[in-house]
Amino acid sequence: xxxxxxxxxxxxxxxxxxxxEGSVVLLGSETSxxxxxxxxxxxxxxxxxxxxTLDDLGSRLEGRFGPAPEGAxxxxxxxxxxxxxxxQIA
Amino acid sequence: MTSVHQSASTVRHTIRAIGADVxxxxxxxxxxxxxxxxxxxxxxxxxxxVGPRGPGMPAAVVAEEVVVPRDELQDGDVTRRRRALMQxxxxxxxxxxxxxxxxxxxxxxxxLAHPETGASVVFVAPGGTGKTTLARVLGPRWRYVTDETVxxxxxxxxxxxxxxxxIRPEPVDGIxxxxxxxxxxxxxxxxxxxxxxxxxxxxSLRREEGEGRDPxxxxxxxxxxxxxxxxxxxxxxxxxxxxxxxxxxxxxxxGTGGLVRLRYSDAATLEPVVxxxxxxxx
Numbered sequence: 001x002x003x004x005x006x007x008x009x010x011x012x013x014x015x016x017x018x019x020x021e022g023s024v025v026l027l028g029s030e031t032s033x034x035x036x037x038x039x040x041x042x043x044x045x046x047x048x049x050x051x052x053t054l055d056d057l058g059s060r061l062e063g064r065f066g067p068a069p070e071g072a073x074x075x076x077x078x079x080x081x082x083x084x085x086x087x088q089i090a
Numbered sequence: 091m092t093s094v095h096q097s098a099s100t101v102r103h104t105i106r107a108i109g110a111d112v113x114x115x116x117x118x119x120x121x122x123x124x125x126x127x128x129x130x131x132x133x134x135x136x137x138x139x140v141g142p143r144g145p146g147m148p149a150a151v152v153a154e155e156v157v158v159p160r161d162e163l164q165d166g167d168v169t170r171r172r173r174a175l176m177q178x179x180x181x182x183x184x185x186x187x188x189x190x191x192x193x194x195x196x197x198x199x200x201x202l203a204h205p206e207t208g209a210s211v212v213f214v215a216p217g218g219t220g221k222t223t224l225a226r227v228l229g230p231r232w233r234y235v236t237d238e239t240v241x242x243x244x245x246x247x248x249x250x251x252x253x254x255x256x257i258r259p260e261p262v263d264g265i266x267x268x269x270x271x272x273x274x275x276x277x278x279x280x281x282x283x284x285x286x287x288x289x290x291x292x293x294s295l296r297r298e299e300g301e302g303r304d305p306x307x308x309x310x311x312x313x314x315x316x317x318x319x320x321x322x323x324x325x326x327x328x329x330x331x332x333x334x335x336x337x338x339x340x341x342x343x344x345g346t347g348g349l350v351r352l353r354y355s356d357a358a359t360l361e362p363v364v365x366x367x368x369x370x371x372x
Contacts, residue, residue: 017319017336025319027329027336034323034336036316 107186108241109249153189191328201235208285291367300355318349
């Protein structure tokens with residue numbers, strides 16, 4: 001799995017379906033694939049609506065969910081990038 | 091019959107598919123091809139294009155013309171004619187889907203309807219995994235809406251597509267030629283719906299090999315709405331061109347009791363499920 005460096009940002013999507021509990025399904029803008037996000041994944045997209053550094057993102061997530069295990073954020077970001085809902089930017 | 095012989099060598103028809111009128115031009119066809127085409131497409135042949143389709147139905151849109159060149163339509167062996175008919179079905183479907191892109195929610199699915207109420211069960215499945223078989227096996231008891239593409243309006247009506255059923259023939263000496271037979275619905279005892287069909291329930295088919303002689307019992311698995319969206323999105327056409335497509339699909343599912351996944355080995359065992367859905371009222 002590649003290491004995420006620099007800043008990240010939520011990608012544009014065609015539609016977003018959100019339940020009352022905050023779970024989310026996204027429909028990508030390029031494909032007909034829909035992606036279901038966990039609450040944590042949904043929070044990452046929300047907090048990266050504008051470009052954000054990993055440190056800032058990690059701090060904000062910690063404020064909501066508490067401390068994360070070492071490397072967990074990077075792994076989750078890599079998964080979100082792989083399915084096209086987060087992009088890495090310079 | 092509604093064919094128009096524009097000249098001695100060209101035959102024109104209009105096929106109504108999912109609310110779109112698809113002009114079909116057969117260039118210098120063999121008579122046997124025209125006769126077979128008109129027979130298998132009988133339920134979809136219409137006169138002049140456009141016109142409303144009943145309460146709640148949008149007027150038909152005119153789709154891109156499908157032209158079949160002469161070299162595909164001349165007398166040849168049976169396999170050649172079968173292949174030409176199969177390809178023509180695919181072209182008509184593609185043209186209709188293209189015309190309705192951004193207008194209708196289109197699922198890769200078959201549907202059967204109640205003859206009086208129009209209540210319909212929509213069965214979603216990837217190609218080659220049970221839609222046509224289910225329509226053949228249970229369709230004669232109900233009404234045939236389609237075995238291919240279910241096109242749904244925002245208020246839950248279905249624009250029917252009672253196309254010929256594309257049936258994979260039994261292999262000859264263990265060999266398949268990759269050509270499906272286009273069979274008229276009427277030849278299989280299927281009749282189109284008189285009542286305007288509407289979505290009463292959506293199921294996702296998962297055909298599995300049975301064990302032993304007796305078919306395995308049907309397993310019903312409710313799917314929560316988020317997983318349902320993930321399951322169904324790849325089984326749609328042009329979903330991203332709709333306005334708020336996930337909400338359209340989500341509203342449809344929540345308004346019809348949610349998606350149910352059916353694991354089964356024999357289409358006949360699905361009859362109670364179909365009967366249950368078709369008994370619903372709006």
